[in-house]
Amino acid sequence: MDLQAASKDxxxxxxxxxxxxxxxxxxxxxxxxxxxxKPSAEQLSLSNAMDGILDGNYSDDAxxxxxxxxxxxxxxxxxxxxxxxxxxxxxxxxxxxNSSLTLMHQAMSVAYHYGLNGPESAWxxxxxxxxxxxxxGYDRHYGVCEHIGINMVTVGMDxxxxxxxxxxxxxxxxxxxxxxxxxxRFSNPTGVVYSDDVxxxxxxxxxxxxxxxxxxxxxxxxxxxxxxxxxxLANIWQAxxxxxxxxxxxxxxxxxxxxxxxxxxxxxxASDANLSDFKKSLGFMTIGPDKVNQLRHVKFFAGDHALAxxxxxxxxxxxxxxxxxxxxxxxxxxxxxxxxxxSAQGGYFISFDTQPGLAKExxxxxxxxxxxxxxxxxxxxxxxxxxNSNIRIAPTVPTVEQVDEAMKVFVCCxxxxxxxxxxxx
Amino acid sequence: MDLQAASKDxxxxxxxxxxxxxxxxxxxxxxxxxxxxKPSAEQLSLSNAMDGILDGNYSDDAxxxxxxxxxxxxxxxxxxxxxxxxxxxxxxxxxxxNSSLTLMHQAMSVAYHYGLNGPESAWxxxxxxxxxxxxxGYDRHYGVCEHIGINMVTVGMDxxxxxxxxxxxxxxxxxxxxxxxxxxRFSNPTGVVYSDDVxxxxxxxxxxxxxxxxxxxxxxxxxxxxxxxxxxLANIWQAxxxxxxxxxxxxxxxxxxxxxxxxxxxxxxASDANLSDFKKSLGFMTIGPDKVNQLRHVKFFAGDHALAxxxxxxxxxxxxxxxxxxxxxxxxxxxxxxxxxxSAQGGYFISFDTQPGLAKExxxxxxxxxxxxxxxxxxxxxxxxxxNSNIRIAPTVPTVEQVDEAMKVFVCCxxxxxxxxxxxx
Numbered sequence: 001m002d003l004q005a006a007s008k009d010x011x012x013x014x015x016x017x018x019x020x021x022x023x024x025x026x027x028x029x030x031x032x033x034x035x036x037x038k039p040s041a042e043q044l045s046l047s048n049a050m051d052g053i054l055d056g057n058y059s060d061d062a063x064x065x066x067x068x069x070x071x072x073x074x075x076x077x078x079x080x081x082x083x084x085x086x087x088x089x090x091x092x093x094x095x096x097x098n099s100s101l102t103l104m105h106q107a108m109s110v111a112y113h114y115g116l117n118g119p120e121s122a123w124x125x126x127x128x129x130x131x132x133x134x135x136x137g138y139d140r141h142y143g144v145c146e147h148i149g150i151n152m153v154t155v156g157m158d159x160x161x162x163x164x165x166x167x168x169x170x171x172x173x174x175x176x177x178x179x180x181x182x183x184x185r186f187s188n189p190t191g192v193v194y195s196d197d198v199x200x201x202x203x204x205x206x207x208x209x210x211x212x213x214x215x216x217x218x219x220x221x222x223x224x225x226x227x228x229x230x231x232x233l234a235n236i237w238q239a240x241x242x243x244x245x246x247x248x249x250x251x252x253x254x255x256x257x258x259x260x261x262x263x264x265x266x267x268x269x270a271s272d273a274n275l276s277d278f279k280k281s282l283g284f285m286t287i288g289p290d291k292v293n294q295l296r297h298v299k300f301f302a303g304d305h306a307l308a309x310x311x312x313x314x315x316x317x318x319x320x321x322x323x324x325x326x327x328x329x330x331x332x333x334x335x336x337x338x339x340x341x342x343s344a345q346g347g348y349f350i351s352f353d354t355q356p357g358l359a360k361e362x363x364x365x366x367x368x369x370x371x372x373x374x375x376x377x378x379x380x381x382x383x384x385x386x387x388n389s390n391i392r393i394a395p396t397v398p399t400v401e402q403v404d405e406a407m408k409v410f411v412c413c414x415x416x417x418x419x420x421x422x423x424x425x
Numbered sequence: 426m427d428l429q430a431a432s433k434d435x436x437x438x439x440x441x442x443x444x445x446x447x448x449x450x451x452x453x454x455x456x457x458x459x460x461x462x463k464p465s466a467e468q469l470s471l472s473n474a475m476d477g478i479l480d481g482n483y484s485d486d487a488x489x490x491x492x493x494x495x496x497x498x499x500x501x502x503x504x505x506x507x508x509x510x511x512x513x514x515x516x517x518x519x520x521x522x523n524s525s526l527t528l529m530h531q532a533m534s535v536a537y538h539y540g541l542n543g544p545e546s547a548w549x550x551x552x553x554x555x556x557x558x559x560x561x562g563y564d565r566h567y568g569v570c571e572h573i574g575i576n577m578v579t580v581g582m583d584x585x586x587x588x589x590x591x592x593x594x595x596x597x598x599x600x601x602x603x604x605x606x607x608x609x610r611f612s613n614p615t616g617v618v619y620s621d622d623v624x625x626x627x628x629x630x631x632x633x634x635x636x637x638x639x640x641x642x643x644x645x646x647x648x649x650x651x652x653x654x655x656x657x658l659a660n661i662w663q664a665x666x667x668x669x670x671x672x673x674x675x676x677x678x679x680x681x682x683x684x685x686x687x688x689x690x691x692x693x694x695a696s697d698a699n700l701s702d703f704k705k706s707l708g709f710m711t712i713g714p715d716k717v718n719q720l721r722h723v724k725f726f727a728g729d730h731a732l733a734x735x736x737x738x739x740x741x742x743x744x745x746x747x748x749x750x751x752x753x754x755x756x757x758x759x760x761x762x763x764x765x766x767x768s769a770q771g772g773y774f775i776s777f778d779t780q781p782g783l784a785k786e787x788x789x790x791x792x793x794x795x796x797x798x799x800x801x802x803x804x805x806x807x808x809x810x811x812x813n814s815n816i817r818i819a820p821t822v823p824t825v826e827q828v829d830e831a832m833k834v835f836v837c838c839x840x841x842x843x844x845x846x847x848x849x850x
Contacts, residue, residue, distance in 0.1 A: 038493055038494045038495075039493065041490060041493075044483075044490065044492040044493060047492075048481055048483070051476065051477060051478070051479045051480075051481075051483070051717070051721075052476060052477030052479075052480075053476070054476045054477070055476075055477075056473055056476075058469075058473070058476070065466060065469065066687070066688075067469040067472075067685040067686065067687060067688060068463055068464065068466075068469060068685070068686045068687055069463045069681070069686040069687050070463075070687065071687075097522055097523065097715070098522065098714070098715040099711045099712060099713075101710065101711055101712060102710050102711045105709060105710040105711075106710075109534075114572075140709075140712075143708075143709045144709055146709075147539075147706065147709035147710075256494070260492040260493070260717055261492065261493045261494040262491065262492060262493055262494050262495065262496075262712070262713055262714070262715060262716050262717065263491075263492060263715045263716065263717040263718065281572065283568075284530060284565075284568045284569055284571075284572035285524075285526065285527050285530040285531075285572075286524045286526055286527045286530075287524060287526060287565075287687070288524075288687055289523070289687070290522070290523040290687060290688045290715065290718065291687050291688065292476070292685055292687065292688040293688065293715065293718065296476075
């Protein structure tokens with residue numbers, strides 16, 4: 001389908017065909033959903049042994065009674081699990097509650113209101129505090145900034161990660177910059193893994209930024225590869241150590257998409273100085289995390305390779321869904337200009353860019369035809385995609401057959417919107 | 426021991442006897458601890474059936490898969506459990522994570538930064554925001570205020586609860602007052618239950634205070650009576666409804682001292698308007714609470730009277746410890762002026778007032794003799810007890826024998842400090 005080369009007659013013919021196809025789909029009254037970035041019931045069932053795993057023994061290896069109060073850092077075994085996910089020393093990892101979003105919101109609140117390096121380092125001492133947001137990105141990250149009152153500026157993403165020239169330029173030119181979001185492996189939603197060069201450059205930002213600058217490194221999909229040959233992520237803890245910028249990065253992870261989405265364990269890894277100030281505030285907010293649930297995780301992942309083997313089972317469930325999406329996209333748009341995407345090799349999303357100006361129309365067409373998609377714009381701060389082209393596809397919850405069905409609709413909607421746009425031009 | 430009537434010779438004789446007794450105790454090198462307001466291992470074991478209770482079924486009665494994301498309000502069964510604890514409609518109860526302190530900090534943060542009745546209602550719009558703190562009280566409550574930047578003023582507590590004349594006067598005369606702390610049943614640390622009259626007057630505060638005034642009603646010990654004839658607490662939800670002040674009270678509770686201290690479920694009950702604004706902010710902080718743990722609680726307390734029977738078991742464990750403390754106090758100070766206390770009939774604490782000026786000395790003497798007590802001053806905002814007389818006694822963790830041993834030391838230290846003070850006068 002070469003819209004540029006096509007004659008008006010050809011375009012009209014395509015439009016008619018696509019309208020007919022679209023009406024046929026609509027008549028089926030489908031009820032499909034590609035919005036939900038969460039595990040399927042089949043995936044969740046991989047961890048069903050979690051409840052009851054303690055067998056009446058609520059003490060960890062150190063003899064801590066996990067049922068009682070206390071222990072702001074989490075139990076040692078859980079911190080070690082977090083260290084394995086994040087690639088930082090366990091002594092610099094805190095194991096928290098069920099939500100890394102909560103940890104991120106808390107960390108940003110502390111950085112903004114109280115400071116991560118003493119009260120004078122609080123971002124609210126500045127006239128304006130601005131975060132760099134690689135786009136497309138994760139809407140809940142933007143929500144945290146918006147809620148706390150932090151301004152956002154965007155930089156583009158490509159197959160290597162954020163546009164680092166743009167990031168470095170912003171930091172040098174805009175003194176209000178206090179941090180940057182990053183989803184470094186299987187990024188939400190583009191699925192890209194930051195290249196070694198990008199990781200190294202991010203680690204060095206602490207040398208050109210002001211002392212209060214913090215990268216919020218949300219490694220939500222650290223071990224969520226679809227196959228063994230998926231790209232690895234360079235270790236930013238190590239890179240920061242080499243660059244002398246340990247204080248400039250806060251790392252987050254969780255088991256939400258490993259065990260139970262709502263009942264996992266969240267982790268924060270940070271330098272001694274950052275952890276110390278964070279915990280000063282955290283101690284006002286809680287007496288400690290749910291250590292019993294942490295202990296369940298420790299026991300569930302005891303033994304060599306337990307985590308890797310568990311993630312292989314997730315991959316086996318998710319892979320056919322990703323393949324279905326990618327196959328449909330390749331078949332429909334592999335040889336034309338109607339769409340662009342990355343071949344995500346892990347994570348939970350595939351990100352699709354229509355021709356400029358069509359994302360809302362495609363989402364709306366799909367919705368009318370019984371396929372729910374994430375609202376266009378959600379992958380940008382303030383819900384504003386300046387190109388109106390990005391759509392996030394989340395294929396994990398539906399069955400493979402449902403993904404297949406939904407992608408047929410999706411493809412039809414993209415084509416229809418594109419042809420109509422060409423006709424109107 | 427009548428210090429006022431005693432001659433100097435008599436005082437010196439007492440001092441010598443007590444010094445000798447104290448040195449004998451010191452020589453024993455005890456290691457006792459009356460500081461910890463937490464359940465004993467024996468109490469925690471009452472809930473050991475919690476892990477494994479789901480038997481592979483992670484769905485609640487409504488069919489919700491509790492393993493997955495979502496559901497900011499918590500699951501219906503957990504909200505019903507919270508409603509039972511709090512005495513408010515389940516539809517006005519949220520079930521959260523493992524910590525009511527976290528809910529209180531979040532609620533106060535929202536009230537301060539964002540407002541519980543639209544942005545203009547945020548307390549930080551005022552030049553100063555002040556909380557009324559009945560004293561003695563709970564140090565972590567003061568910590569939340571201090572952390573967020575809310576000023577504190579104190580009012581006294583007596584056997585009926587806070588001095589309501591003082592509370593009403595403050596509200597009428599000080600426009601910076603935005604709220605008040607309350608631990609209404611088995612108050613921390615005095616153990617008193619607010620009288621019906623006090624509850625009714627607190628419910629009416631919303632009619633004399635400004636619209637943004639909120640009582641933080643921390644009903645941490647709602648069902649923690651030591652016997653069936655312990656005083657009941659009037660229902661403030663009902664009282665607010667009658668007074669038309671539903672928006673003026675936020676109620677908190679948790680199962681931390683019912684099931685597992687660190688792995689319970691926390692609850693917030695509030696008016697529709699308060700809940701709505703709170704959830705607007707909460708939605709930026711989390712995708713939802715640990716619903717699996719909520720489901721465990723629902724199953725654990727299924728059936729009529731399950732909660733009451735469970736609490737009776739706690740009472741049977743705690744009661745002898747409280748009796749030991751009260752017996753020692755009565756025997757030593759029942760017929761003199763050396764100390765005052767309330768006969769707590771529930772909760773986790775007994776609050777003891779020495780003669781003015783002696784609390785720090787008593788705590789220090791006890792510490793040197795191998796008995797750890799909560800630092801003097803901890804029961805007052807900013808750690809400042811103006812009378813230097815209040816000491817919080819927490820007898821739940823040690824064995825009955827240890828409590829007995831520790832109280833002998835405590836009594837000796839109070840007497841010694843008192844006699845030395847009288848001699849120095």
